[in-house]
Amino acid sequence: MNDNEIIALYWSRDERAISETDIKYGRFCRSIAVNILTVREDAEECVNDTYHKAWTVIPPQRPEQFRAWLGRVVRNISLNLWNRNHAQKRNQGMETLMSELEECVPSPVSVDNEIDDIELGHLISKWLRSIPDEERMFFIIRYWNGVPLKEIAEKYGIGADKLAQKMLRLRKSLRSALEKEGISL
């Protein structure tokens, strides 16, 4: 079933919307959640919450890119759960991801120029468009999908160390790009 048909099911309040979403994007959503949370049960909970969220907001929403939309919801829900679990020292996947992302945080600037998440997303997108295709894909797969470095490296037939080095440069490049925009987080 294509995305428009699935969304039409949500709009017509047909519960098959959820099962069709799961058939088409269940694996995709689970992989994001597992990458962030590590614990499979937690990931499953997030995916179910994602479907619930989809059911409650569609309508009135009508996502244009359903896959990206779902992925975003999974990430948000996974982050919330991770925050809840953090005190219990669970979820190693997110620990690693976040420690890497800390390197992208720009140095604080004196002017108060804090921006919202959407605007920050646009700035990061602008930076992503400035880098080569493959590097952009690596960055997104690592930090948006949360796929472990080793898995990406294996798939691309390159050494994990080499990829880590590439990622380090990318993070520095992003930090530099954000600093140039004069923003603080």
Place this chain on the structure above:
Amino acid sequence: MSKETEKLFNGITNIDDDLIEASQQQYEQRKRPMRFMPWIAGAAAVCVCAAAAGVFLINSGAPKVGTDTGNTSDISTSATEEALQQTIPSSEFTYSPLTVTEESVTTAPPETETSESPEVTTETIPEPDTVITEITQYTETAVISSDPVTETSPDPTEISSAESTETVPPETVVTTSETTIVTERKVPQTSVNDLTYLSAPDDAASVLAEPVYPYFPPYPDESVYTDYDKFEEVYDAWSKAKNELHNQHAGYKKGTEPFFRNSIRTFLGEASDKNKVYSPLSLFMALGMSAEISGGYTRQQFLDVLGQESIEDLRAHAKAIWQANYSDDGAAKCILASSVWLNSGISYAQETVDNISDFYYSSVFSGVPGTEEYDKLLQDWLNSQTDGMLDEYASDVKLDPTTVIALASTVNYSGKWRDYFNKDNTKMRSFRTPNGYIGCDFMNTEREMMVYGGSKFTAVSLELEENGYMRLILPDEGYTTEDLINDEETMSFLLRDRLDTFDNKKYLTVALSVPKFDVSQQFDLTKGMKALGITDAFDVSASDFEPLTDTAIDISIGSATQASRVTIDEDGCKAASFTLISYDGDIGLEDLDRIELVFDKPFIFEIMSETGLPLFVGIVNDPTG
């Protein structure tokens, strides 16, 4: 987790949909660590280098190609990679035109150059033949020989020679135990105001110089490696070499867009029921070389048409464009070759010929225009540079006896679809030509892909593995392909190096049906060149070719032609083009989710290089040719 990091996480969550979608597809399509391309594997494993051609000086201390590009390719410090880094050629080398080459033009492949490795030793190479070596591995050790080249051969079809009017300095030949060979020769620099003239040899046809192309490692075939680390090393080296060539400095395409826009309109914009194929890049190179041999207003007209502010800008941009589009790793191929055809009865300004050879990676030939031997040499060169794809046209190419100089440029391209068309799905269906319906094979697939909707067209872009894209543009009902060529939105689509900035696009399930086609065209460029603004070069009373020669007068363009051919099938795409300019003288989408896109009526195609320059643009009126 700090508040800032969480903020960043949320920012990444909100990156643009199209970036997310494109990355998901790219990642999902990656099935294996490396893909090898069996359909062109024959060329992948072996590169042959002819040594002792002895025509270029490689300044070993000069910056390497790509080092000024600011590219961010993978950084590695392994000894092997450093060695390989040194195999990337210097961007500064000088050409000495009057030397000997060992290979007949019909058989000599482009050479690969390398700079010295730190461990080189010096010894004499007794026989030139011994340095003709297959590349099987990367440089470990090297041998340098310094011998003046004095060898001559009267037979132009096997080895050509030349008598120099200048002292030929010692030549350095660098070769390695198993791999790359490089030739060097130091020549005195000549200033612009101090032109020296060279007299070409009296042979009916001979090769004066062959270009030395940058080193491009073979595409790594994972199946031959048992040691994964070694494979990784070789892969990284391949990737690094490619990035250093392709990631040119910002602005290297500056000024070219108006030329592409105007020339595409000029050569494809008139209504016709024939297939049309035009290679903008091939013409760009030929006109660039024409600017080198001309002076005054004549040169200015070439510069204006090419959108270049000065001859220095043109040189820098032409060389960067050449490098940015160069691929020859046995898997993907894109080679812009050039050649200069001199008249042996005329003396030429050496620096002018040097500049063409240097900035356009050009071969240099000398002979007697109008003789069978020289025509054969030219035809063979055109055929060898286009893999025989244009034999039908090349075999008719002849130089007029009054030719002072001829400039040729070719494009040789082949690529494989990133997503194959399944041969089992290829079906016969009808295509509506301007003269009625014909039956032809249509390749069919259903896949999710981005569809671009213009106000007068619908288009898709098919990716060719590591070698650019083919864009297919179908006019909406009521519009012809020529309407689109003259439409600003379509032109903007054709010239856009990246489509992610095109506004009206949608990721859809597409039932795509594209005819296999084999289209070719040869056409006279003179009318179009004049329409573009090149007029002085056609008019002996106005033309200025002083930078070329002081022995011929009243030089003007005698003929200018381009032949191109593009074929596609289920595996991929092959294309070739040559441009020959001869100078004579007196001796002198909307709310859809799935669409059916059937290219069953005349449509436009474009082969866009990986770096975003139009290699070929054409109109298919009849897929069967």
